[in-house]
Amino acid sequence: MPRILIAGCGYIGQAAADLFHAAGWAVEGWTRSTESAARLSAKPYPVRGVDVSRRAQVAECAKTFDAVINCASSSGGDAEMYRQVYLDGARNLLEMFPGSKLLFTSSTSVYAQRDGSWVTEESETEPARETSRVLLETEGLVLDRRGIVARLAGIYGPGRSALLNKFLAGTATIDPENDRFVNQVHRDDIAAALFLLLSREAEGTEIYNVVDDQPILQSECYRWLAQRLNRPLPPLGKSKQQRKRGDSNKRVSNAKLRRLGWTPRYPAFADAMEKSILPNLSGLDVKC
Template identity: 45%
Template sequence: MFLLIGCGYIGERVADLLHQSGHSLAAVTHSQESAAKLRSTKPYPILTSDVSNHVNLQHLATQLPDAPTKILHCASSNRGGPSQYQRVFVHGCQNLIKTFPDAHLLFTSSTSVYPQLDGSEVTETTFAEPTARTSQLLRDAEQIVLAHHGTVARLAGLYGPHRSFVLKQFIEGTAAIEGNHGEGRCLNQIHREDAARALVHLFNLSPSGIFNVVDQHPLNQRDCYLQLQTLFNLPLPPTTEPNHERKRPWTHKRVSSAKLQSSGFTWRYPSYLDALKNDPELIPSILALVPSPAHPLGAHDH
């Protein structure tokens, strides 16, 4: 039986894919409101629990029809700070291992743990000692999972229907090409569908170790925005110096997908540009989020 901790943007899609494949599963959310909404549409059990609370998880265990053999921890920090990261990720992983010691644990971490600034390619064996406290806590959680012979999936920036910060900011006119001599930082991204499919793939393999979950063709900001300029007939964003004060520090690295590919995974959208052209929901759903763009739209103004 599969147990999914977190049923948000990525967890919900993983749960759907597992159910469609005939797997027995239960999905867990933190809030009663989310659970009620999901129960109205989902054919699999939706439960509530607090992963940061060991007693809560012990109660959850009594509600399951079978002991889980595989667990995905993809709960969100809800944009919280270090204390929330400590509770959800560090304590969460510790509590899951205590409560379900025989289950294989797959933990969704982030490529933000790579602190590189020089545009170099990073693999799963590359130095990963981040400066941001939140990313340091992700590394702490990773170490807990790896010590238990679990799997760590370092997810790049998620995008897909109703969610693409790159495209939304470009259309709004708030995007900027940050640093790197006017080329901007490297955008490491993964489409929601491919991220969910990759997690199911890793669930089925249950390997120990770290896997980057990122598409095959990261783009510098300038290259990406030039393509968007052609698609939308909008101005190229201005060049700026990196903002080192934001919550997630400015980094510039090209995250390698080679290990995931060598494990047998294939991408539906190998690049962001593939998704823009081939996912019929992506562009319309982002345009719907920007009812009054800063610039009149060109090619897709219909």
């Protein structure tokens, strides 16, 4: 039975852990806090509080795993926080699990293109933001050790959709002069991608974009929601909020992952909203 550690058993980590467990893998999950681990005590696999950024804690809990997914999240924060969670975390996991295949969940925020062009894994990555540069540095560490990098688009799924939250909270605006493509991917399609990537023999450069089939203009998302929920369109105006993805405007391609056989269950925003997100409207959080 293959063994896997999910370091960061949060929104994505739990979906991945459940999937690997259902497929017969021996799973162990880690969260930063013991409180989060305790909340997951009913899971059919052990979840422990281990902070990946603390070398001694990781060393204490090191055992043998065939694969390790590093999907701990800084939950925002500044570059220093990113360095601790992503860079130090990856360094500690690589050091303590030298025989395991490490998969790091990075982000499509490493692409800084602003012209709405399509980007692939071969495209330039020159992010303006320090936080995204830390992700790139972490990717470098992982790739040097023949690990896998999954660059996730904006995550959404049951209980989580940044655009829907803004729409419902009345804080959404449509900025016709600064409209941009949003790239998103459903939680369950991410879990399926991580499973696929770790269930096969690795080959070539191991960077994969994990994103649905259809980047969509932000204004179109809001138009679709307004029509579907029978509510007024958000007002026209300039968005004042700082965006995690900076001022980038790009369409991220999933062709490389699709060539491996990954087929998203929710290929487009409307599919995911209709089949998975609107039916689970209660309990939406405000994360993106």
